[in-house]
Amino acid sequence: DVKVTQSSRYLVKRTGEKVFLECVQDMDHENMFWYRQDPGLGLRLIYFSYDVKMKEKGDIPEGYSVSREKKERFSLILESASTNQTSMYLCASSLMAESYNEQFFGPGTRLTVL
Amino acid sequence: AQSVSQHNHHVILSEAASLELGCNYSYGGTVNLFWYVQYPGQHLQLLLKYFSGDPLVKGIKGFEAEFIKSKFSFNLRKPSVQWSDTAEYFCAVNGRGGDKIIFGKGTRLHILP
Structure with a gap:
């Protein structure tokens, strides 16, 4: 079974703090993704990575950056947290394939910025 | 650009x-x-997928979906919730x-006992 783990289930930070969200997958997947999930807005892609040290902006990258130094680990960084970044953050991974690209999700990190 | 539209935001049955x-x-x-389905407090998980072949796809827990190419639709069905x-x-x-996968905005389903 694919396992995607995220470092924290709940996180509370203050405005202006630098925040790191960590994600690890154990199935040697090439692709990794960060989404935020907000009620009524579904899942919105922040960044994704298809290889070590490679990254691509998603639909809402502003205010975020990412790091992928190892294949199994993908970090989301909030350089200076703001209250509008309060959300549920989901990490996912998938194989790089010509066919279908089912994504496997972690449990999510609920971040509150005060 | 790709987009996905889910017709119902909230369904009660x-x-x-x-x-x-x-x-x-x-x-x-x-x-x-x-x-995909997200049960309360749980991970987002795959319910079913269409890749090719038979447009009627069966998933877990009795769900199925039909791909109608001419209508650009992929409706989810279950005969008895x-x-x-x-x-x-x-x-x-x-x-x-x-x-990349593009997600719809989701439908919250509440089943009354």
């Missing part, structure tokens, strides 16, 4: 009722289609050969 959740997508090429089907359901599309 009684147990044993039949379910159909609408999903339409916008994409010019060959697609892969997915339904249970209280345990209470969850949020997301339709998603991926252009063949691409790595």
